[in-house]
Amino acid sequence: MPYIAKIKVTLRQSILDVQGKAVDHALKNLGYRTVESARIGKYIEVTIHETELAEAERIGNEISQKLLSNPVMENYSLELVQI
């Protein structure tokens, strides 16, 4: 059974997130006074044809570090779901 790797990529806290800031301003303009901040990231789903969870996890981490995120300015989280 293949796995779906659900990968979330977010900017590191130290990096200015101008898109998040623009959305944050828009939400405040809409009157949501309790909105404190907004950050924008990316969500990526990759289907991996592996039967072993450990191997799917290894591939998920490798592709996240190699291509899907840039460790200089981004963090990622990985979740694997069997389908």
Next chain:
Amino acid sequence: MLELLTTIKRSDFMSDITVGVVVFPGSNCDHDTEHAVASFPGIKPVMLWHNDHDLQGAKAIILPGGFSYGDYLRAGSIARFSPIMKEVIEFAQKGFPVLGICNGFQVLLESGLLEGALSRNRDKKFLCCQTHIRAVNGSTIFTSLYPEDELLSIPIAHGEGNYFAPPEVIERLEEHQQIVFKYTDAGGKITDEANPNGSLKNIAGIVNRQGNVLGLMPHPERASEKILGSLDGRGLFESLFLHIAEV
């Protein structure tokens, strides 16, 4: 404004020297770069398609500006894995010159040939305007013909040019004079107001430790002809071509 340099003469070469310009899907400054390169006597640009593996005997490689792969995922991140990049990285690691302009700079950072990253411009805007930069390191193979600390007028055109690197990397870049270009105001002062995109230390361009790989956000090919309003970019190409003619 820098006077048109005439250091390179056709007689300096036995035959034309080839300079490769890589074409990624989405490159849009490739032909501007080709045009600028071809304007130097004795230098022949050759276009290198991203899917090829052959550098066609080029003595220097230029990664041009544009939106390789539509800037999908992150600017430069997919181009960095184009087939030809394997050869470009090996070429750079052997010490041959590689120049990355704008998107080309982003590709060099993604490929690990240069350190740091470029994020969205501080003010959220895509910026397309003339800027002033200072060649703060005039001793590289890319800047040797500029007088020390030369002030240049060269345009920028980018949405993601906000240079970032961790403090230890910035320290290292400073220690080894790897910061080559900085944004300045019209008077040549390095101020925060003159920083168009929020780059750390007003960084507009850096070189690797070995000195053979340069990346910069401004477009020297758009400042290489009188009709374009500035000739200040020519010194960069001419420094590089003089270097490869001498090697």
